[in-house]
Amino acid sequence: MTANLATAAGSLISFCRVIQPVIAAGQADAGRSRRFRGRPAAQGRGPQHGTRVAAGCLTAGQALGGVDPSAGPQAAAVLLAGACHQVAVEDQLPGPGHAVSRPGAASLVSTLPAGLVPHPSV
16 A cells, blocks of 8 residues: 555655646636636546545455544545645745755655554554
8 A cells, every 4th residue: 555655655746746836827827727627637637546546455455454443535535635735835845945855755654554553442
């Protein structure tokens, strides 16, 4: 599960790095924004695709007993997607004061399971 999530997170970071300037340009013009809005989702693309993939992986992990049954796969996927987006946005801000060490996909994913792994009952 961790390897699949890391792959999904890496792909989402890459996607966000590429799409961020497109979104910014689209949002800068109201008419363009109206035309663009909803198009990626209608085509099954966009950042929500990465969230669906991660949620699916976590749901499968729950079915196999590797993810806590009380954990919310969709919520965890949104948290992971938000972290991936943040890494990509920070990459768009070069210059003094922005040279920070950011976590990679594997680091993000290795942190996530701590709240998802079933803990033995006491």
